[in-house]
Amino acid sequence: MDIKFNNAPKATSFVVLTNDKLQILNYDTDITKQYPVLSKYLEFSSSFKGKEGEIEVVSHMHKEKLVFILLAGLGEMEKISNLTFQKAGHTISSHIKKLKLQAVQLSARMDIVNINKDVWVANCAYGIMSGQYCFEKYKSEKESINTCLYLDGIEDTTPLDHLKAINNGTVFAKDCVHTPPNDLYPKLYAAKVQQEFKGLENVKISVLSENSMKKLGMNALLGVGQGSGHESILLTVQYKGTDNPKDAPVAFVGKGVTFDTGGISIKPAHNMHKMKYDMAGSAAVLGAIKSLATRKAKVHAVGVVGLVENMPGHNAQRPGDIVKTMSSKTVEILNTDAEGRLVLADALWYTQSKFSPKIMIDLATLTGAVIVSLGSTYAGCFGNDTTIIKQLEEAGEQTEQKVWHMPLHKDYDDLMKSTVADIANISETRPGAAGAATAAQFLQHFVGETKWAHLDIAGVALESGAVNAKGYGVALLDKLVELFYEDTNNQPVKKTVEKKSKVKIKEQEKK
Structure with missing residues (x-):
């Protein structure tokens, strides 16, 4: 899996994370204006409750191109942890494979609970990366595809670099x-x-x-x-x-x-x-x-x-x-x-x-x-x-x-x-x-x-x-x-990516 630190091309499938109150956690309200189908789905769906482990795929035609919205639940806010994001990422990854998506965007516009956005994005990306594993060395016909994961809004790559190292070792x-x-x-x-x-x-x-x-x-x-x-x-x-x-x-x-x-x-x-x-x-x-x-x-x-x-x-x-x-x-x-x-x-x-x-x-x-x-x-x-x-x-x-x-x-x-x-x-x-x-x-x-x-x-x-x-x-x-x-007094210098303009955070309430 390739990882890039910028906005994905237009009409790319993307991830939306919610809690059990169906509040969108990784975007501001503009995402529902851009994709009204998402707002309607959250309002009228009887199957998706935003519980931990839940995922729904919402398809939408955007400017004559089919876009998949991977809607993943994180559950109760007070119980969300790094592992919650890893598990959500792993579940998301299984749908990426089923849909054979070549590109997916994961945007981080805010911290979630008390978890810094660079940290939760790293953990979610780690779950997605680990879920992409497939051993096909001895197969004549390969089934997997190389998906590009676009991470938007990340500022410090140190947490991601750490988890990428663990994933490489695994x-x-x-x-x-x-x-x-x-x-x-x-x-x-x-x-x-x-x-x-x-x-x-x-x-x-x-x-x-x-x-x-x-x-x-x-x-x-x-x-x-x-x-x-x-x-x-x-x-x-x-x-x-x-x-x-x-x-x-x-x-x-x-x-x-x-x-x-x-x-x-x-x-x-x-x-x-x-x-x-x-x-x-x-x-x-x-x-x-x-x-x-x-x-x-x-x-x-x-x-x-x-x-x-x-x-x-x-x-x-x-x-x-x-x-x-x-x-x-x-x-x-x-x-x-x-x-x-x-x-x-x-x-x-x-x-x-x-x-x-x-x-x-x-x-x-x-x-x-x-x-x-x-x-x-x-x-x-x-x-x-x-x-x-x-x-x-x-x-x-x-x-x-x-x-x-x-x-x-x-x-x-x-x-x-x-x-x-x-x-x-x-x-x-x-x-x-x-x-x-x-x-x-x-x-x-x-x-x-x-x-x-x-x-x-x-x-x-x-x-x-x-x-x-x-x-x-x-x-x-x-x-x-x-x-x-580990010697915590001598840690590597943080690695940063170019900062994007900050987005004003608004809580998305279920209508």
Whole structure:
């Protein structure tokens, strides 16, 4: 989607926002004089009430050209927030796609409630941009069109630039999740990341090969990928947006199983094609780092992702094998389909020992048990530090990427006792019991003294009941950094556009 900061050509379709009293919020009364059909529709329509989420398309012939008025409701004035505008934008976007509109105008003539017009326009535009996403790389005939969004009345582009960066990071994450596994095995994934980050300032990318990981003793991660013909990789993307060389980073760690057959403990054939999505945690991490780097966030952040393919080859890891992790703790493999925690065990230990981060957060499509617990509304959130968990909860509420605090307890260690190793990778005595919690408890053994949280995103990585990636985690992590870890004393200079003549604001009352 292209964005331009000026008036759209004449007879361009445009957006009108109202509250539940049918007051027009983004235009003065002149818009109803120019388009009388709009005034009549608001007066006589029985279907549109201006409630949050409502949208109507009003068509009108204007000077022999068909114009569509996208009439969107925001609901009660006192409940309008940034998320209200994002959701309205997303709904508007779906109608833009249905109508195949090549140009749409969104005008901002006033603040709405207490939200500055540059901020609410940015959030509405962000919703429209995110709703335009369509993965068509492998289709011979493309269905989407490139719509131009004209933003009229915006003065400071800083809020929009921030949200555009998040959208770019989210699009990258979604693209990675949707890419088929024959085009995204670890080596190709790493190459894709290097290409995507090319040109971004203060970014350093490093790749650990299997030989390098062997020297570090990362046998848990390596064991998962040893049945595949594709080499496993540990990829690190470091972004330094602060001037202090001693500033400890915030660290994000992602599970990147590019395809998960389950290994020797093979999965059922039904829906196995969806196991290309088992790298969604790594995509979220990389998308978040891209967002931070794109908007030049004043933070030191590092993303570490373990990239493997879990296949039942002749050299595949077996149930009953024992591996020695980078931490020196030994793990008995009871089920090769509990592989994500093995990848993360070494990735987490590597991250905390190499970077000594302020905090460390991992994201993984780790268990089906978390879907049973929380469905597709919340990610399961576990951790050893209540402050981080509260911060994630706040960031989640502000981005609609919600988390729910789940328990860790030493009693869960009893479920993973092994008679031949330090720990087993699943419970043998009570299979399936507290599945999400025991997986998180397992990970806690590999974080050292670092403040840490684990997000099990198995239920929220995809749209509910669909196979479309959400890009969950990108906006969440960006908001976490913005609220709690960014240097607010050294922010970028505001970017402005040429100011237009101010419009006198008049409240449009329903007649």
